[in-house]
Amino acid sequence: MAFISSPKKIRETLFKATLCPSEKLTRPLPVNSEITDWDQDAFREITSTLLNAEQMERIISPAQVFPNLDTVVALHWHAEFVPMELIRRRINSTFPNKKRELIIPTDHNLLRTYDGEYSGVEVDCYSPEFNRKVQLLIHFKNEKLEHAAAFRAMLDHTHNYRSSQLFELFDSILDPRWDFRLRDAARATGADEDLMTFVQIIAKKLRTLLFENMDRLPRDQVKNRLLANYCDQLREFYDDRIINRAQYLIQMVKRVVKRNFNHQYFYETREIIEEARALGGGIVIPHPEQFWPVLLADYDVDGYEVWNPQSQEYTEFLINVVARQNKSRSREQRPLLIFLGDDTHMGEKSKPPEHQNKEKSARQIGVQTAWDDIAITKSLCAANMDRNKLIDEYSSRLG
Numbered sequence: 001m002a003f004i005s006s007p008k009k010i011r012e013t014l015f016k017a018t019l020c021p022s023e024k025l026t027r028p029l030p031v032n033s034e035i036t037d038w039d040q041d042a043f044r045e046i047t048s049t050l051l052n053a054e055q056m057e058r059i060i061s062p063a064q065v066f067p068n069l070d071t072v073v074a075l076h077w078h079a080e081f082v083p084m085e086l087i088r089r090r091i092n093s094t095f096p097n098k099k100r101e102l103i104i105p106t107d108h109n110l111l112r113t114y115d116g117e118y119s120g121v122e123v124d125c126y127s128p129e130f131n132r133k134v135q136l137l138i139h140f141k142n143e144k145l146e147h148a149a150a151f152r153a154m155l156d157h158t159h160n161y162r163s164s165q166l167f168e169l170f171d172s173i174l175d176p177r178w179d180f181r182l183r184d185a186a187r188a189t190g191a192d193e194d195l196m197t198f199v200q201i202i203a204k205k206l207r208t209l210l211f212e213n214m215d216r217l218p219r220d221q222v223k224n225r226l227l228a229n230y231c232d233q234l235r236e237f238y239d240d241r242i243i244n245r246a247q248y249l250i251q252m253v254k255r256v257v258k259r260n261f262n263h264q265y266f267y268e269t270r271e272i273i274e275e276a277r278a279l280g281g282g283i284v285i286p287h288p289e290q291f292w293p294v295l296l297a298d299y300d301v302d303g304y305e306v307w308n309p310q311s312q313e314y315t316e317f318l319i320n321v322v323a324r325q326n327k328s329r330s331r332e333q334r335p336l337l338i339f340l341g342d343d344t345h346m347g348e349k350s351k352p353p354e355h356q357n358k359e360k361s362a363r364q365i366g367v368q369t370a371w372d373d374i375a376i377t378k379s380l381c382a383a384n385m386d387r388n389k390l391i392d393e394y395s396s397r398l399g
Helices: 007-015 037-047 053-060 084-094 149-163 165-174 176-189 193-216 226-236 240-260 269-278 288-296 315-328 346-350 374-382 387-398
Strands: 071-074 100-103 118-127 132-141 282-285 303-307 337-340
Touching: 037 193, 037 226, 053 084, 053 346, 071 387, 100 387, 118 149, 118 269, 118 288, 132 269, 132 288, 132 387, 149 165, 149 269, 165 176, 165 193, 165 226, 165 240, 176 193, 176 240, 193 226, 193 240, 226 240, 269 282, 282 387, 288 303, 288 315, 303 315, 315 337, 315 374, 337 387
Parallel strands: 071 100, 282 303, 303 337
Antiparallel strands: 118 132, 132 282
16 A cells, blocks of 8 residues: 555544554554545545455465366355456365366355356245245356346346445444444443444444445445455454454444344345246255255255355255255255355455455365365265266256
C-alpha cells in the first residue's frame, strides 16, 4: 500500500494521536471519522482483484506436494478472485505425477469453469420442510449451459440476496434501531464502549466508501468479510490485541446477522434441483451434518459429501448412511455417491501469512486426507467407493 505521508503524520491524521513512528496504539483511541487518503488506499487494497508478484508466488506455491497421488478429485473449492491459470499451476505443482483428474470449482452462487469442460457452483437455497438454509454443489458439462438463462437468473438473485448480509451487518452496528444486536455482542465478548465506538466508526467509513465505489467493484467482492478485512488493515497502527478484540466483536455481530437472516427469500431447494436437473447437472449435498434433516428429505441428488476440513466428525457414520440407503433403492434408481471435499478458499492464500485464517489457509485443492485414512478407507471399501470409481461414475452422469 502506498502512503502519502510519514508514519507519524498518518497517525496524527488518522487517529488524532501523536506517537513515535515505531509505536503502536494499545487502546482504541478515537478514530478520525472523515475519509482520509489512507482509507481510500485501504479500501482499494481490500477490494482489488489484482495480485502483486508476492501474492502470485504464494498462490502457485503449494504448502505440500503429493508426488505419489496419481488421481485427483476436487469438486468443492472456491477460486474467488484468483485467476484459474495460477490455480492450475498450483494444482500441477501439488500433484506432479497425476494421471487422472476431475476438478470443478464451486464459488458461492457464481458459475465458474476450471478447464473449459465443466463448470460448477455452490448454491444457497431454502428448505421449507425443515426451515433451514442448505447449500448444494452443482456441476455441469459446459455444453449443457447454452440454455441456462433461467438458472443463471436464479444464481444472480441468490448472489445479490446473500451479499445483502453485508448491509445488514452495517445496520446492526450503526442503526440505533438495531442497537441491541451490537450491545448483545459486546456483552458476549466483553467489549466496552470505547471498542464499540471504534468498530462503529470504521464500519461507517467502510460503508461510505462502499457506496461511493459500488459501480466499479467486482460483484463477488461485496461480501460481509469486507469489514473484517478493513479492520485488519488497521494492524499497521494498532496493537494486534486491539484489532483481535474488534474482530471478535464484529464476528459476534455477524453471527447474529446470519442467525436472523430471512432464508425465505432464497429459492427453495427443490426449485434449484429441478432447474439443475433440467440442464443435466449433477447435484451434491455438502457437509450435511450442518443440516441433518436433509438426509431424510429425499431430494433428487447424486450423493453426499461425507468429509471436508470443517466437517469431519461423522464421516464414517455418513458413509454407512449412504451405503444403507443404496441397499434400499430400486434398480431403476442410480446409487448415491460418496464425495469428499477440500473446501479450499483461494483468496485466503493471497493474504500475508500473518493475516490469514490459519484453518482456511491450510486447505489445498484436491487434498482430502480421509481418502487415505485407514479407518475411513475400510468404510469406503464396504461402500464400494474410491477416487477412481467416483470419477468414472460422476463424469458419466455429467455426460
